[in-house]
Amino acid sequence: MKQPWLDQSGRSKQSWRRAVVATAVGAAALTGLLFAGEQEASAQEIQLTGPLAGAPAVRKLRLHRDGRFEITPNVSFTLLDEYQRTIMPGLRAMYHFTDWFGLGVWGGYGFQLTTGLTEQLQEKAINERNCDGNPSSQECRLTAVNLTRGNMADDQLARLQWVVAPELHFVPFRGKLSLFSVLFVDTDVNFFVGPAIVGLQERVECGKDGDGNRIELQCNQDASFTLESRITVAPTFGVGLNFYPTKIFGFGAEFRGLPYEWNTSGFDNFGGPPDGDFPDTAVNSEDREFKFNSLIQVNFMFRFPNLEVSE
Amino acid sequence: MAMNQARVGLLVAAALMLLPLTAAAQPKQPAEKPQPEPGADPQPGKDPDPGADPATDPSVATDPVTPPDGAPATGGLEELCAIDPDACKAIDIDAAAKRDLNPEIYAVQQIYALRRLRFELNPYAGLTLNDQFVSHTAVGLATNFYITNVIGVGLNANVYFNSPSAFNSQTSRAARIGQSITEYQWNANANFLYVPVYGKFAGFSDFIFHYDIFVVGGVGAISTRPIAVVDPDNRTFDWQPKVTFNVGGGIRIFFNRWFGVTAEIRDYIFPDELENPTIAEGVDANGIPLAQDPATWLAEEVSWTNHVQAQLGLSFFLPPSWEYRLPK
Numbered sequence: 001m002k003q004p005w006l007d008q009s010g011r012s013k014q015s016w017r018r019a020v021v022a023t024a025v026g027a028a029a030l031t032g033l034l035f036a037g038e039q040e041a042s043a044q045e046i047q048l049t050g051p052l053a054g055a056p057a058v059r060k061l062r063l064h065r066d067g068r069f070e071i072t073p074n075v076s077f078t079l080l081d082e083y084q085r086t087i088m089p090g091l092r093a094m095y096h097f098t099d100w101f102g103l104g105v106w107g108g109y110g111f112q113l114t115t116g117l118t119e120q121l122q123e124k125a126i127n128e129r130n131c132d133g134n135p136s137s138q139e140c141r142l143t144a145v146n147l148t149r150g151n152m153a154d155d156q157l158a159r160l161q162w163v164v165a166p167e168l169h170f171v172p173f174r175g176k177l178s179l180f181s182v183l184f185v186d187t188d189v190n191f192f193v194g195p196a197i198v199g200l201q202e203r204v205e206c207g208k209d210g211d212g213n214r215i216e217l218q219c220n221q222d223a224s225f226t227l228e229s230r231i232t233v234a235p236t237f238g239v240g241l242n243f244y245p246t247k248i249f250g251f252g253a254e255f256r257g258l259p260y261e262w263n264t265s266g267f268d269n270f271g272g273p274p275d276g277d278f279p280d281t282a283v284n285s286e287d288r289e290f291k292f293n294s295l296i297q298v299n300f301m302f303r304f305p306n307l308e309v310s311e
Numbered sequence: 312m313a314m315n316q317a318r319v320g321l322l323v324a325a326a327l328m329l330l331p332l333t334a335a336a337q338p339k340q341p342a343e344k345p346q347p348e349p350g351a352d353p354q355p356g357k358d359p360d361p362g363a364d365p366a367t368d369p370s371v372a373t374d375p376v377t378p379p380d381g382a383p384a385t386g387g388l389e390e391l392c393a394i395d396p397d398a399c400k401a402i403d404i405d406a407a408a409k410r411d412l413n414p415e416i417y418a419v420q421q422i423y424a425l426r427r428l429r430f431e432l433n434p435y436a437g438l439t440l441n442d443q444f445v446s447h448t449a450v451g452l453a454t455n456f457y458i459t460n461v462i463g464v465g466l467n468a469n470v471y472f473n474s475p476s477a478f479n480s481q482t483s484r485a486a487r488i489g490q491s492i493t494e495y496q497w498n499a500n501a502n503f504l505y506v507p508v509y510g511k512f513a514g515f516s517d518f519i520f521h522y523d524i525f526v527v528g529g530v531g532a533i534s535t536r537p538i539a540v541v542d543p544d545n546r547t548f549d550w551q552p553k554v555t556f557n558v559g560g561g562i563r564i565f566f567n568r569w570f571g572v573t574a575e576i577r578d579y580i581f582p583d584e585l586e587n588p589t590i591a592e593g594v595d596a597n598g599i600p601l602a603q604d605p606a607t608w609l610a611e612e613v614s615w616t617n618h619v620q621a622q623l624g625l626s627f628f629l630p631p632s633w634e635y636r637l638p639k
Contacts, residue, residue, distance in 0.1 A: 061513075061516075100515075121482075142487050172514055174512060176510055176511065187510060265485065
């Protein structure tokens with residue numbers, strides 16, 4: 001039987017891991033170590049000096065990821081939305097080269113729900129003003145560039161339509177938890193990062209393009225209150241907490257960052273003089289703002305073939 | 312080096328065969344026992360039990376690295392044979408080495424950081440998660456006392472720093488509509504805590520840390536006032552306390568037995584008084600415009616507000632140490 005604490009390669013892996021730990025955990029770990037130095041001698045001392053010296057921290061570990069494929073139906077929910085929330089059913093396909101490293105692709109298609117702010121704007125700023133019937137009123141003239149006379153969600157609010165993202169997954173933390181001291185499940189924490197290809201719908205350009213060239217479509221025309229598609233590339237990254245009640249099935253939740261620039265409202269907010277921070281009666285790329293878009297993703301993981309157990 | 316470790320492994324395997332009842336979960340022994348001076352009197356109360364069996368009682372076991380005859384040990388099988396020559400002859404060392412190690416362990420180990428009858432000080436910083444118009448950054452302090460290992464009671468308080476966002480002015484400018492907004496001064500709450508989840512993680516298969524997940528709920532007060540946006544020329548508002556209910560949950564990661572970090576999400580729910588979106592017209596009996604009458608400044612209906620706050624803090628447990636009721 002192979003004994004990992006006698007294996008030279010295993011020793012080099014341990015050294016490597018320690019180096020990664022020291023770098024990745026950084027100040028937090030340093031703080032912990034400083035305080036740990038004050039506590040009483042514990043089982044770790046036995047590991048260092050006793051017959052378990054050099055032994056791995058965990059033995060007989062169920063390797064939920066190592067050498068396994070994963071199919072994960074999931075659903076994502078956007079957070080901190082201003083005008084529209086997105087619910088995005090999706091799928092992730094993945095292969096785990098080791099128990100701590102995997103490569104996969106995640107994709108999803110979004111469906112939108114309006115927020116309370118959108119409903120208030122629709123009711124008070126559009127329906128009650130009835131600008132179709134009172135086009136010359138001051139409020140209607142002042143908002144002609146920014147507010148549709150129809151439905152905000154359909155005509156001008158940007159949508160997160162779809163995402164495809166190849167991702168690298170790292171699993172530095174592996175453990176177990178006790179729920180009510182009755183239910184015990186294996187858990188792990190994963191970090192992921194990758195480039196995301198994002199399909200958006202935004203209000204069509206009007207007034208001027210992003211380079212300042214005038215275009216025929218003016219922003220107070222009804223035709224400017226339509227959406228057009230564009231594709232952008234953005235980084236995506238996050239952290240997940242996963243639970244494994246069975247050898248094949250697991251579930252978990254991930255927090256995902258997906259930052260990019262977009263004009264969520266379809267308003268003319270920027271581009272005007274003196275420094276581009278004021279409206280310029282045009283809607284274009286100048287009106288996009290950088291948003292740290294964030295999502296909570298609920299995963300239902302199915303992995304195969306059967307898991308193995310470490311030595 | 313590897314050979315030494317192999318010998319140690321064989322030694323452990325053989326020792327487990329010899330001492331099946333005493334090999335598991337023994338109280339931790341000191342790293343080195345002080346050697347008595349030759350000729351010194353035995354200390355009272357420290358004499359070995361004369362009836363104890365050296366083969367089964369670790370308290371009277373001989374030093375495993377010193378053969379009885381005083382000859383220097385060379386390690387491995389020689390050490391084992393030096394300890395017990397009879398066992399050395401009787402045991403097939405090769406077969407023993409192939410035997411799976413199956414040491415007895417306790418089904419439930421000691422919890423790393425007990426909370427029962429301990430105080431927790433939890434200073435934290437918080438930020439708003441659900442108010443696009445005003446950022447309510449907070450600093451706060453929670454003090455908790457755990458009645459049992461999973462149930463606690465406590466108090467917490469926040470002091471807020473408010474900052475209307477650019478999003479607020481952009482929306483108002485684009486849509487020509489004022490959105491009633493509120494700023495917070497402080498809040499204070501009495502809370503009940505429950506810790507249903509306790510676990511541990513192995514980091515990089517190299518170190519272990521412990522964590523728990525808690526839920527919290529309570530009742531208290533929050534002091535708020537509207538920020539005048541509809542008629543700022545006439546309206547100024549005073550701070551007013553309102554009753555607030557809160558519910559939340561979080562995770563606590565222990566760095567050692569008395570220090571950790573916490574991450575928490577708390578929803579403070581309270582009936583807020585918002586600015587009246589309409590400006591009263593006309594004058595009162597004294598000829599003063601009704602727009603200057605504070606009675607017309609607030610909306611008639613209260614608005615139930617959910618202030619969802621993310622908190623990141625430190626956790627200090629007092630007293631910092633304790634004794635387990637059972638050794639394991």
